[in-house]
Amino acid sequence: MAQRTAAEQQVAELLRTAKKALGLSVSFLTRMDGTTQHLEVVDSSIPLLFREGLELRQETTFCQAIHDGLLPAVIPDVRDHPAAMALPAARFPRLRSYVSVPVTLSDGTYYGTFCAAGLTSDKGLNARDKALMEVLASAAAVIIEPGVVAGALRAEIQGRLGPVLRAGGPTVVLQPIVDLATGRRTGAEALSRFPASWGRAPDVVFAEAHSVGAGHELELLALERAADHLPAVSGYVAMNVSPQTLLTPGCADLLSRLPAARILLELSEHDQVEDYQALHAALEGPRAAGMRLAIDDVGAGFSSLRHIVLCAPDVIKLDRSIVDGLSHDPVLTTLVAALVAFAHGNGTQVVAEGVETAADVDALRTVGVDLAQGWYFGRPGPPEALEEAVPSGAVLPRPRGAAAPEPTSHPGVLAT
Numbered sequence: 001m002a003q004r005t006a007a008e009q010q011v012a013e014l015l016r017t018a019k020k021a022l023g024l025s026v027s028f029l030t031r032m033d034g035t036t037q038h039l040e041v042v043d044s045s046i047p048l049l050f051r052e053g054l055e056l057r058q059e060t061t062f063c064q065a066i067h068d069g070l071l072p073a074v075i076p077d078v079r080d081h082p083a084a085m086a087l088p089a090a091r092f093p094r095l096r097s098y099v100s101v102p103v104t105l106s107d108g109t110y111y112g113t114f115c116a117a118g119l120t121s122d123k124g125l126n127a128r129d130k131a132l133m134e135v136l137a138s139a140a141a142v143i144i145e146p147g148v149v150a151g152a153l154r155a156e157i158q159g160r161l162g163p164v165l166r167a168g169g170p171t172v173v174l175q176p177i178v179d180l181a182t183g184r185r186t187g188a189e190a191l192s193r194f195p196a197s198w199g200r201a202p203d204v205v206f207a208e209a210h211s212v213g214a215g216h217e218l219e220l221l222a223l224e225r226a227a228d229h230l231p232a233v234s235g236y237v238a239m240n241v242s243p244q245t246l247l248t249p250g251c252a253d254l255l256s257r258l259p260a261a262r263i264l265l266e267l268s269e270h271d272q273v274e275d276y277q278a279l280h281a282a283l284e285g286p287r288a289a290g291m292r293l294a295i296d297d298v299g300a301g302f303s304s305l306r307h308i309v310l311c312a313p314d315v316i317k318l319d320r321s322i323v324d325g326l327s328h329d330p331v332l333t334t335l336v337a338a339l340v341a342f343a344h345g346n347g348t349q350v351v352a353e354g355v356e357t358a359a360d361v362d363a364l365r366t367v368g369v370d371l372a373q374g375w376y377f378g379r380p381g382p383p384e385a386l387e388e389a390v391p392s393g394a395v396l397p398r399p400r401g402a403a404a405p406e407p408t409s410h411p412g413v414l415a416t
Contacts, residue, residue, distance in 0.1 A: 002052075008041050010143045014136045015043035015114075022129050024097060024118035026050045029140055030063055031112040037061045040112070046119070049093040060088050063113040066100045074099050074130050077121035089117075097122040101133045103141050105148065114140055157208045160198065165214065169221025170194055170202070173380040174229060177236075177351065177373045180365045187236035187264070189373060190226035191380045206242075219245040220254060227258055232383040238264035238294060243273045246282050260289035264315060266296040267307065276310045283311075294351070298339065308348075316343050318369070320354020327359035337367040344368065 004012065015027040026044040030037050037056045044050040058064050062084065065071045070083050075098040078084045089095045097118040103111045114137035164170060170192040177187040192202045200208070209218040223239050230237060239258075245251050246267070255265075265286065273279055283293060294315035295307045299322035308316060318336060326332045336352075343350045352364050355374030364372055378386070 004041070005147070007143050007147055011041045011140050012043055014140050014143075015041060018114070018116050018133060018136050019043050019045075021132055022099065022116050022125065023122065024099075024116045026118075027114075027116040029103065029112065029114055029144075032058055032063070032067075032110070034058065037063060038112075046093070062087060062089055062095065062098050062117075063100045063115060066098075067102065067110075067113070073101055074125050074127065076123045076125040079121070094119060096120050097125060099125060099129055099133055101130060101137045103137050103144075105141055105145050111141065111144070111148065113137075154212050157212050158214070161205075161209055161212070161214055161218065164194065165217060165221065169218065169225045170205075172222065172225040172229065174233065174383055174386055175373055175380040176378045176386050177238075177371050178377045180361065180369060180372055185235065185377075185386060186371065187238065188229075188233055188383075188386055189238055189380075190229060192222045192225075193380075210242075210244075215242070216245045216248050216250065220248075220250050223251075223254055227254075229383050230259065230262060233386065236264055236292075237262050238266050240266040240268065240296060242271045243267055243279055244271070247275075247278055252282065252285075255286045255291070258291075260286055260291035264292045264294050266294040266317065267311070267313075268296045273307065273310075279311070299335070308343075308346075312346075313348060315349045315351060317351045317353055320374070323352045323354050323360065323364070323374075324356065325360070327357065327363040333363060333367060336364070336369065340368045 011029050015029065019025075019027040025046055026042065026049075028042040028044070028050060029040050031040050032038075035058055037058045039050065039052055039054040039056075042050050042052045042054075062071065062075075065083060065087065066073055071081055075081060075084060078090050078096050078098060084090055084098070095117050097120065098115070099117075100113045100115040103114050105111055114133055116133065171194075172190045172192055174188040174190050176185045177189060178184065179186045192205075194200065194202060194205050198205070206215060206218060209215040219241060223241060226237070226239050241251060246265075255263075263286075265283075267273075283291075287293060292314040293311060294317055295311065295313045296317045297319045298308070298316045300319035307313075316339070318339065322332055322335055326336060340350050349370045350368070351371040351373065352369045353373055355361060355364065355372045355376050357376060361372065361376060
């Protein structure tokens, strides 16, 4: 018998209480799925006849007949009921007494049954025994419901993700990234898109995928779809990947096949890094080949400085939460200026995300931010829309006497 979970062990204690109180041979919790009765947890004095994992055709069981109202919930003597004697269990294992009550979840869902049975008749079984079983069944429902809910959620996520995975991953669109000194687009961020009917942001979808063991596959497919745009995109490209996926052999294989000098690999500030040494090892080859590293979402949490210090990125990307409204918020201005000074002091480039107004563009340029992206410069779209995405108003003149920027060779940005 497989080792029971903590919840199953709790249910087993309830079943033991029922079996002892009623003086019957076996008690069990079943799950009814519409066609099959599954004996999920069993407490039995005759384990060879009743075992966990046993499956029976639902229509042939005492529990189903009781649920359908064909038999009473308490049967002191099966032989008194022709409908019961016609069922297989009356012949083998020759059940002669039976009690069954439904197990109902908090939303009213019928889960299965809480039962006790004996190989001999028991004229003492009565309504009081049914009441006890109902109390124990309610307790069992409370215990199993979290697992049922989690299982249903897992099945829903897997069912929703399945077609996307089989189709080759999410749709990937591109958003321009602009050099604030010249107003010219230098790269693009690739953003994953999922069906609007899901009502979930991409980061939520990726988190859900990881929760059901499909996260690495979905991330790698998103990277593949982002890489598909490389031939059509000028400038540099950033691909966003979680630290966990970065450590997989599949990711190492994919990165080895990409043009390293055109890639900016982005690690989210939100993602935890459990082993920086392993992360450095995974990045060593790609970075030696010319691939750059960025820390994304800087300013959205507290782990970014640790990432920056321990990963020594080439680029930091400022989260929109500290960019939007910068032009009229002196606190944000001071924070962004400090981050820019810190980054530039380490030879690190700064990209601002979520830029939506000309005033914020001017403020970002004033504090020395190098690059920016956001709806002001262009919404995410197909590769062919990139060149038309940057508005003429985004080209900001250099201060009088300032030297022209040196030509850039940044790899373009494809983020998932």
